[in-house]
Amino acid sequence: MSLVRTNLAILGLQWGDEGKGKVVDLLSPHFHQVVRFQGGNNAGHTVVVDGQSIALHQVPSGALHPGCFLVVGNGVVLNLDVFQQELDRLKARGFDLTGRLMLSDRAHIILPHHIALDLWREGGANKIGTTGRGIGPAYEMKAGRMGVRLGDLLHPDTLAERIGHGYEEVRLRLGAGAADLPTLDAIVEGLLRTAKPLLPFIGDTQTHLVTAWERGDRILFEGAQAALLDIDHGTYPFVTSSNCSLGGLFTGTGLSPKALDKILGIAKAYTTRVGSGPFPAEMHDAIGERLRQVGKEFGTTTGRPRRCGWFDAPITAHACRTNGVDGLAIMKLDVLDGLDEVGLIVGYRTGEGTLTTKLPSCAADWKELKPEVKMFKGWASTRGVTRHGELPAEAHAYLEALVESVEVPIAYLSTGPDRQEGCIYPGTFLEPLLA
Ligand code: IMP
Numbered sequence: 226m227s228l229v230r231t232n233l234a235i236l237g238l239q240w241g242d243e244g245k246g247k248v249v250d251l252l253s254p255h256f257h258q259v260v261r262f263q264g265g266n267n268a269g270h271t272v273v274v275d276g277q278s279i280a281l282h283q284v285p286s287g288a289l290h291p292g293c294f295l296v297v298g299n300g301v302v303l304n305l306d307v308f309q310q311e312l313d314r315l316k317a318r319g320f321d322l323t324g325r326l327m328l329s330d331r332a333h334i335i336l337p338h339h340i341a342l343d344l345w346r347e348g349g350a351n352k353i354g355t356t357g358r359g360i361g362p363a364y365e366m367k368a369g370r371m372g373v374r375l376g377d378l379l380h381p382d383t384l385a386e387r388i389g390h391g392y393e394e395v396r397l398r399l400g401a402g403a404a405d406l407p408t409l410d411a412i413v414e415g416l417l418r419t420a421k422p423l424l425p426f427i428g429d430t431q432t433h434l435v436t437a438w439e440r441g442d443r444i445l446f447e448g449a450q451a452a453l454l455d456i457d458h459g460t461y462p463f464v465t466s467s468n469c470s471l472g473g474l475f476t477g478t479g480l481s482p483k484a485l486d487k488i489l490g491i492a493k494a495y496t497t498r499v500g501s502g503p504f505p506a507e508m509h510d511a512i513g514e515r516l517r518q519v520g521k522e523f524g525t526t527t528g529r530p531r532r533c534g535w536f537d538a539p540i541t542a543h544a545c546r547t548n549g550v551d552g553l554a555i556m557k558l559d560v561l562d563g564l565d566e567v568g569l570i571v572g573y574r575t576g577e578g579t580l581t582t583k584l585p586s587c588a589a590d591w592k593e594l595k596p597e598v599k600m601f602k603g604w605a606s607t608r609g610v611t612r613h614g615e616l617p618a619e620a621h622a623y624l625e626a627l628v629e630s631v632e633v634p635i636a637y638l639s640t641g642p643d644r645q646e647g648c649i650y651p652g653t654f655l656e657p658l659l660a
């Protein structure tokens with residue numbers, strides 16, 4: 226392990242599914258602590274090891290590296306059934322997390338009635354295409370001071386009362402639909418049963434992290450979802466219910482901004498989105514379909530086909546500004562291999578024909594924007610390239626234009642799903658970190 230101490234955040238710059246899992250998995254052997262700070266089991270990180278893939282939803286991606294201590298911060302919402310299943314799956318593959326995992330006593334629990342409410346809303350006219358995992362209602366309960374936290378599990382006698390407030394509100398809202406809800410007693414019983422093996426993992430993660438920082442541990446912060454799904458800075462209301470941008474890291478861990486040294490922003494070499502909402506890049510043609518098939522663009526969590534389009538520089542530049550990104554990790558460049566031409570969205574035409582790179586704040590205003598696409602000559606293959614000097618000249622030209630539009634340098638380029646397939650750019654902050 227190198228001696229350079231850098232605490233690093235890894236954040237998605239598009240609408241999620243950028244390949245953060247691969248980057249975290251690649252970097253985590255160089256860190257002592259790997260931390261999740263927002264989101265829940267709406268996230269899905271696939272890591273590939275020796276050709277085998279493991280899908281993780283709530284367990285930090287560093288799980289596969291025995292030297293990493295894993296932290297689930299207070300900003301996360303946890304489905305305990307799913308979490309236990311992930312622990313069991315990891316154990317069956319030889320990754321036992323005993324002694325190297327801590328779950329914040331302040332993290333909120335996703336309960337069955339949160340999921341019921343999420344699904345009930347998604348069945349109505351105002352659906353936004355959520356993952357149906359109860360994420361929004363769990364965060365609503367948190368903000369409405371009706372949430373149930375992991376620490377509450379240590380007080381089983383008051384649990385029914387704590388859950389009862391939110392449960393009653395959901396029952397009232399669901400009306401006749403509430404008939405299918407489990408009873409409050411059944412929810413409490415089920416929760417206590419599921420939580421039992423997890424109790425030893427619950428702790429004060431803020432103190433744990435502050436102590437680790439003071440002792441000089443290297444800390445890797447693993448973002449879930451991405452900037453355009455951020456509840457404040459994304460395409461509201463078609464967003465998730467947490468701050469997946471940089472601010473969420475600090476509220477979601479209790480650490481000071483001074484504890485962070487570098488920010489690596491992750492973006493695919495093209496753009497995808499699942500669920501409804503603004504997506505100017507979307508291509509309904511054969512190229513869009515090709516990106517979906519070659520890039521295997523189907524949700525890890527829900528299996529839904531992802532909407533696909535060219536790399537959208539204005540949204541990525543917005544995400545870089547919001548997150549203070551120091552370097553880009555460009556993922557899945559090889560998915561563009563073999564195309565005659567590759568497009569890059571450099572701006573949008575408004576209804577009046579004006580060219581802009583400014584993102585509207587209202588979903589309605591996105592509708593009239595048409596992407597302004599610059600086309601580049603395609604290339605044969607980048608698959609498995611490990612030195613950026615070995616990239617085809619056409620791929621270089623495309624990446625240079627991308628960097629110019631986003632105004633942030635590339636630090637890492639991924640050229641295939643396996644850990645070995647990619648290159649660290651020389652002279653960037655990642656190089657000494659991984660030395
Ligand atoms: P929720 O997070 O389940 O409430 O869903 C809100 C929106 O965020 C929907 O459009 C989801 O498809 C999207 N979303 C949530 N998590 C992810 C993710 O990890 N990747 C991509 N999209 C996501």
